[in-house]
Amino acid sequence: MDEEYKKEQFETLKIKSSVAKKFRRFSRAMSKSQSISLLLMLEFFEDNGISPTESMGPKMQTLENLIKKRISGVIAILKDIEKGQTKPTVAMMQSLFQEAEPKKQTLILEKKNTEEKQPKYQERNQQDL
Structure with a gap:
């Protein structure tokens, strides 16, 4: 029996025998005494604000x-x-x-300037010779 309720008296309730058998099986399955099983069910319904008929x-x-x-x-x-x-x-x-560095692209203006300068320089050298 549970320590808290050890000094309390037992009361009798009139329950149909089929319901009593089912309740005893339920109590054994929960491994609680019948009083504690009934108390837990009542507290569950009260705490959750529900009715067994709902x-x-x-x-x-x-x-x-x-x-x-x-x-x-x-x-x-x-x-x-x-x-x-x-x-x-x-x-x-x-x-x-990223490990790969971006390729350096030469400016378009730079290419034109270098190409234009080379032939002029070569022409001047040929004229001087």
Whole structure:
């Protein structure tokens, strides 16, 4: 027996024999005394504000919908973080740590200037000779 209720007296309840057998099986399955099993059931109903005659269907569905909405909100927040923070940061880090250096491209103006100067210089040298 439970220590807290050791000094209390037993009371009798009139319960049908089939219900009593089922309750005893339930109590053994929980490995609790019959008094504690009944007390736990009563506290469960009181704490959760439900009645044994009520159907739990609508309450469970509303709870499920609430959880789905919150999960959707969390997913939206994570996607926003990914778009706004993670992807740009990864792109910057990749650009910083790329091993290949970009090829140096000469300016188009520089090429024209060097090509034009060479023939003129060669023409002058030939005239001087």
